[in-house]
Amino acid sequence: MATSVRRAVTTLPAAPLGPENPLPGLRTLDQVHELDDRAKDGLPRDMKRQIGNAPLRTTLPVRTLDGYGRERTETEVESIVIENDRLRATVLPGLGGRIHSLHHKPTGRELVYRNPVLQPADFALNGAWYSGGIEWNIGATGHTTLTCAPLHAAIVPAPDGGEMVRLWEWERLRDLPFQVDLWLPADSDFLYVGVRVRNPHERPVPAYWWSNIAVPEDEHTRVLAPADEAWYFGYERNLARVPVPHFDGADRTRPTRSEDPADYFYEVPEESRKWIASLDGAGQGLAQTSTDRLRGRKLFVWGTGAGGRRWQEWLTEPGTGGYAEIQAGLARTQLEHVPLDPGADFSWLEAYGPLSADPALVHGEDWTAARSEAARALEAALPRASVDAAYTAWLAHADHEVGEILHTGSGWGALEVLRGGHKLPGTPFPESTIGEQQRPWLELLRSGVFPAPRKVVPPGPSLVAQHWRDMLETAPAEPLTEYHLGVAQWHAGDLAQAVRSWERGLQLAPSRWPLLRNLALADCEAGHGERAADLYAEAFADLCEERRDGEHWTAATAALGREAIDALLAEGRTAEARTVWEGLRPATRTTGRFRLIEARLLVAEGDKEAARAVYDAGFEVADLREGSTEVSDVWATITDEPVPAAYDFRRLT
Structure with missing residues (x-):
């Protein structure tokens, strides 16, 4: 044939x-x-x-993909x-x-x-x-x-x-x-x-x-x-x-x-x-x-x-x-x-x-x-x-030149081709592929202004290459612009300037939690644990007041809640960590990742018996990182018994 x-x-x-x-x-x-x-x-x-x-x-x-689970269904x-x-x-x-x-x-x-x-x-x-x-x-x-x-x-x-x-x-x-x-x-x-x-x-x-x-x-x-x-x-x-x-x-x-x-x-x-x-x-x-x-x-x-x-x-x-x-x-x-x-x-x-x-x-x-x-x-x-x-x-x-289109990728290439005027024969990136995530950046490219969102939503993805950072620096200093500018500066290694951008944005921001979260993480990376914990607690409380229904808000709550609990437990602030836990969506708390967090929280509260019950009930942490031993590490804080096979991922020696 x-x-x-x-x-x-x-x-x-x-x-x-x-x-x-x-x-x-x-x-x-x-x-x-x-x-x-x-x-x-x-x-x-x-x-x-x-x-x-x-x-x-x-x-x-690039954004992190960690919203998957382990329940599989027949899928085309x-x-x-x-x-x-x-x-x-x-x-x-x-x-x-x-x-x-x-x-x-x-x-x-x-x-x-x-x-x-x-x-x-x-x-x-x-x-x-x-x-x-x-x-x-x-x-x-x-x-x-x-x-x-x-x-x-x-x-x-x-x-x-x-x-x-x-x-x-x-x-x-x-x-x-x-x-x-x-x-x-x-x-x-x-x-x-x-x-x-x-x-x-x-x-x-x-x-x-x-x-x-x-x-x-x-x-x-x-x-x-x-x-x-x-x-x-x-x-x-x-x-x-x-x-x-x-x-x-x-x-x-x-x-x-x-x-x-x-x-x-x-x-x-x-x-x-x-x-x-x-x-x-x-x-x-x-x-x-x-x-x-x-x-x-x-x-x-x-x-x-x-x-x-x-x-x-x-x-x-x-x-x-x-x-x-x-x-x-x-x-x-x-x-x-x-x-x-x-x-x-x-x-x-x-x-x-x-x-x-x-x-x-x-x-x-x-x-x-x-x-x-x-x-x-x-x-x-x-x-x-x-x-x-x-x-x-x-x-x-x-x-x-390509013929029949069989599948369409992202619009990021089209945005870069428009910005740079690149000639790439054989690999077209047509403007028609630009979608919702790229449109604010296209407006920045054409007007010099990063647009405010039409509705209350978590911020979209940031661009961090030098040419985009230069455009953000000359754009009007609105809170969302300062948010993205700080991310670009952080990527470039200018950590102090990133913090200053986020602090400027915070002064007039109608949505404070994204900026507070970035400032909290900056303090974590700098070793300022107590201040980071304060900012994380404030950020999570602000998110809970602002959030709406929908998967993007659920994802934001889960991601910020996870970071906030880690920061609070690191400083021994167990009661505040429990407050964050209770602010999570009920469906989020039942996932494997948050069952493991619950076990950690229970250990911190001194209730090892309840923490052991979490393990005995069974859970799977879908986004367990390659080489991670965190599931067996938490088990070791509960009991001296051997790690059950289902929780033993200690492959790296």
């Missing part, structure tokens, strides 16, 4: 994403993938330089299917453009780990993330803020005369437009993926990209790559150069032989073909290869310990097989950000498809023979020269 592209619907048990958190993310990121300063000593010069290249302080201007999810007589790829354009399924028809095999549910969890830089398939991570170290966001999608002519699917968006952490072109030639066993990240600015920008592929894992799985060494990151905030495959008494290319979670960033020689493969006991599985720009390759394992297994269950459902991740990126490790020059771009071609190799060799003890056999099988299935030729052919189509 000829290659076809069609809209479809994928039905999955899914938990709704819920509303955005309306409070700006001012807190400094606490990243799992972070190095202690002493750990950087002795690293290669280019790696050390790129690890120190503009790490994020916050995820501004928009999808795009790309299919020939060999492969069928299912793409979710409304959820980061992820390849949810890659099905090989001749063998009937699913080449990637296809998650049977859609369950958000707190793994992305801005919260909600889900596991499985092939995801496109752009922005900064971690899972992209676009993982649960809609992308633009359209049909574009493919190099072979057929059709390909273009996905594109404006990545907001670094203000970089990007595109992902999915191309499946007729009769091909391999899906081609052309990627381009562009810098339209007059300054260099730190770029980040990792393609993450979830692959099925069992006791026979082995991951192969063209490397004899790897950079090992074991979540102790340290990088160590280790041999491949054997390290610390075990063959670490076999995911189930690691008890603890770990990253292995393979040291692929510069002249070697760039590839990675995951093969089962019969020597069959998935191979990923690319042109040389995408130099990094990585294996991530959850580990066989109780915590690692618990996290995997958390991301899917009990009884589902485990998975590992094989990955490919711009740098050798995910801790690095690569400078992208003004007006330049990074582009490359990836290919994904089935691999079949001699199982006796790929699973043998001779590592050189094992990886050589995998490389031979890959070269036979898809020669390196064919990938390079496909890249050249794709580049001639990378600027091609």
